[in-house]
Amino acid sequence: MDKMKVTYEVMLGLSAEMVLDEALRKHRSEKLYKDIDEALASGDEVAFRHLTDELKAMS
Template sequence: MGKSNATSDALLSLFAEMVWDEAIRKYKERHLYEEIDSALAKGDQVSFLALTNELKSLQSQG
C-alpha cells in the first residue's frame, strides 16, 4: 500500500506541475498579445517585432 500511495502522490504532483506550467504559459501568451496590440497602436515596429518573436518562441515550446 505504501508504494501505491507514493506512486499516486508522484503522479498527482506531476499533474499539478503540468497544470501550473500551462497556466503560466497562457498568462505569458495573453500578456504578449496585449503588448503586441499596444506596440501596434503606438506604431512601434521594433517592439512589435521583438514581441512577436518572443510569442513565436513561447508557442513553439508549448
C-alpha cells in the same frame, strides 16, 4: 501499499505542475497579445518584432 501511495503522490504532483505550467503559459500568451497590440498602436516596430518573436518561440 506504500509504493502505490508514493506513486500516486508523484503523479498528483506532476499533474499539478502541468496545470500550473499551462496557466502560466496562457497568462504570458495573453499578455504578449496585449503588448503586441499596444506596440502596433504606438508604431513601435522594435517592440513589435521582439514580442512577436517571443510569442512564436512559445509555440
